[in-house]
Amino acid sequence: MSDQVPAPSAEKRASADVLLSVRGLEVHFPIRSGIVVERQVGSVKAVDGVDLDIPRGATVGLVGESGCGKSTLGRAILRLVEPTAGTVTFGDVDVRALAGEDLRRMRRQMQMVFQDPMASLDPRQNVQSVLSEPLRAHGIGGDHRARVRELLDVVGLPASAANRYPHEFSGGQRQRIGIARAIALEPQLIVADEPVSALDVSIQAQVVNLLEELQDRLGLTYLVIAHDLAVVRHIADVVAVMYLGGLVEQAPSDDLYATPLHPYTKALMSAVPIPDPVVEDTRQRILLQGDLPSPADPPTGCRFHTRCPFRQPTRCAEERPLLRTVAGHADAHRVACHWAEDIEAGRILPAASAVVDPDPVREPDPQPDPAT
Amino acid sequence: MRVTDSEPLLRSEPLLDVRDLSVTFTRKGGPTVRAVDGVSFTVRPGETVGLVGESGSGKSVTSLAVMRLLPRRGVQVGGQVLFDGDDLLTLPRDRMRDIRGRDIAMVFQDPMSSLNPVVPIGIQVTEVLERHQDLKGETARAAAEELLFRVGIPDPRRRLKEYPHQLSGGMRQRALIAMALACKPRLLIADEPTTALDVTIQAQIIELLKELVQDTGASLVMITHDLGVVAGLCDTVHVMYSGRIVESAGRRELFGEPRHPYTGGLLASVPRLDAPRGAPLHPIPGSPTDVLSWHKGCAFAPRCPNRLDACIGGPPRLESLGDRSLRCLNPLEQNEEVPA
């Protein structure tokens, strides 16, 4: 999978617009076994051939469920996890080729915001120390106190916060500290891994708004990783949907939500609850069967075919679909499904057992097809 | 499996009647904390009721108090919890134990910690059946298999022999629901049952709960922070803030026209999948920890855009307002845009 570079993005990569370009990225974690001598008995294919472009100044959203490899992908881009194959190009730097001091200096350009703001802050470090640490690490001189005050101000915290410790703040405030730390070095790219999912509902919007505001102010580029489609849709210009180590669909945010082409995207979108009874009572759901297969032993062909309600007897189980464009849709909208056209045209319908119609119509399932 | 005919949904007699429930935690040397403060609500047979709130709202403590699962040391529980006319709070312990599991069952957020990790699923399910249903041996095992199948666990015969860690999160939650249903309870209390699960699995579990309520005629109390989950599931919704109910209404009324600034604020702050892109979010300022003590005024006042001077002068009462109850001196106008 890794050597195949889809044509459409090849010329795009050359353009100066792309800040980060990922090609054929793989992260395989070895599974070792043995008592005296360990040997590798297999590997968990957490990320298995991903191509992704992040335009400068844009926000790319990466959605998927737990275990799909989205966090690993984010960390592999930052070299916090070592990729096993593929390339990561940042500007014109080959990130995978960097080592030692070069890599360390490169980190200035690419920062990360973590999911759990408490866990990502050293409990024994006060905010002053948290925020000046990156400055010290990169030998940035000047008045660190003033810089910390400025950073606190940018993320909406009072200057007095500098002398306090992480546990003295609320969850939302801690995430602000995490964001302040990420922008301290004026990076170009920020990878935000589930930046709001650990926060209370009423706080999430504060942080989302802050991220957007900072982007406008500092010209940041974001890769936002989240399981919450509604959040990603809100914040991202381009959304990539990941399933079991690979991207299944990628499109400008509006297109993706208006016309999802991949069956998984459809199912995912229909599963997101909407806080509106009128909508909830009238929408049709596509329920997926079973759970995510093991990334140590992914299904052949299309990774999704074991759960796909649109599965066809041919191709799905044999051929792994590549991201491709579909006639009638923008070139930026790409999907990895053999049957996307037929599904869109309604020539292929989902299995009846997977469709749940709006409430009043629904009858108790007399005989769900037994799996025994 | 018994499938009762759908009874008329709203019989007048409530199945569960919680009256003026309060829970106070006292820590040695620490301050006393009133986690639940005068909460009243009813659940009628076949009804699905939602308790919504953020962390610290008291929603989970409420459910634990109803089930009498709070530790006895350092906790004072006041008020009444009438189940079928009996006050659960004053019932002898052995009768309460009978009711728990047989009449009222509970499903928790973390299925892993609610299952015994060293006992196979099958034994855990059959145990419940043996204790409360008087089934024995092979009959109990067969009934357990049927239950697992019913909650959508494929190949239940094999699954019965497996240990909790061999099941995925969604499967574990199904197994727990199967255990909860083992005794055909009349009331199921689900405390954030889908929070630890992925959305596609969450959708499966919610469908399952809906179906079960419809098929068995049981009542469901759904405790969650997720407004979306409530919108599609619950008949009546109670919004809690800092230990008190601030707004109660039918879901259509509540979501259609939120009147409490907190409810409205929550709705305006979550991004909606179906909203046009670029629609701004209006967060509620501050954090749920910035609360005023209820006896001084409205706990939400420090974060409230509609605050009046009177709001911090004394506690607002829960007033009945036609289609809803509301605890607010200056509610949002009907169909008013939530102020930014």
Added chain:
Amino acid sequence: MSLSEVEAATESEQVEQPAGNLRKEAWKRLKRDPIALVGFGLIAFFVLVAIFAPLIAPYAPDAQPGRGMITPTNIPGPSAEHWFGLDASGRDEFSRVVYGARQSLLVGVVATLFGMAGGLLLGVLAGAFGGKVDTVVMRIVDIMLSIPGLLMAIAIAALLGAGLWSVMIAIAIINVPVFARLLRGQMLAQRGSDYVLAAVSLGVRRRPIVLGHILPNSISPVIVQATLTLATAIIEAAGLSFLGLGGADPRVPEWGRMLADTQRYLASAPHLAFFPGIAIVIAALGFTMLGERLREAIDPKYRR
């Protein structure tokens, strides 16, 4: 392992959340804990006695005020003048027990400090670098732990020759693997935590990460262990002295040696065994009580 968890486990190791106010809370709990307070009181008493020994003891430790009263069959027991009686050379037992506190405390503290230092060094090496360094260090530690502690201490002390320093070094060495293993485990857990990952992603160099983040967050259980080790070190030191491997200077009283010296008179003068024995027990008990409660206060896993 369940299907969906395979990657979840690899991609986000959720380390138990270290509450930031741990230290303050631990302190608060300790202050209210009667057992910890008693332990602390015993230790304080012990330390004060050691410091002010010359003021407390009525006689010098090598003075023989009762020389004339001693015969091999008659060693006077406690009396108004000599609270703990006299020993076989006519010395005041009370004064010797008081002065003995100095020696025991010295041996305990020095041996524990050395042991901890060695353990920290090995633990940091193993915990910070991982991989081969870790494997080598941990195999050495395992081998050391597989030999019974006191046996090894005897061997080391015998090898070094009798004397105060050999006792301290021997006890230090047998405690090194305990500290090393403990610290390494803590550091490994911290190494996978988000804040360490955050520091790496900021481009912080390895040394500040290890010394500034990982080590300070791993050290609490080591301190608890040190308190407990102090107790065992005092007992072990007494044991080694009892076996004749202790201090070379017989004029300096040491509880273990005092016990050893009474062997011949045990039937006629049991008080000679009783007082040093009880002193050892009380000192060790003080450290154990404080250490155990400290552990419970710091580590939620031990909380009942």
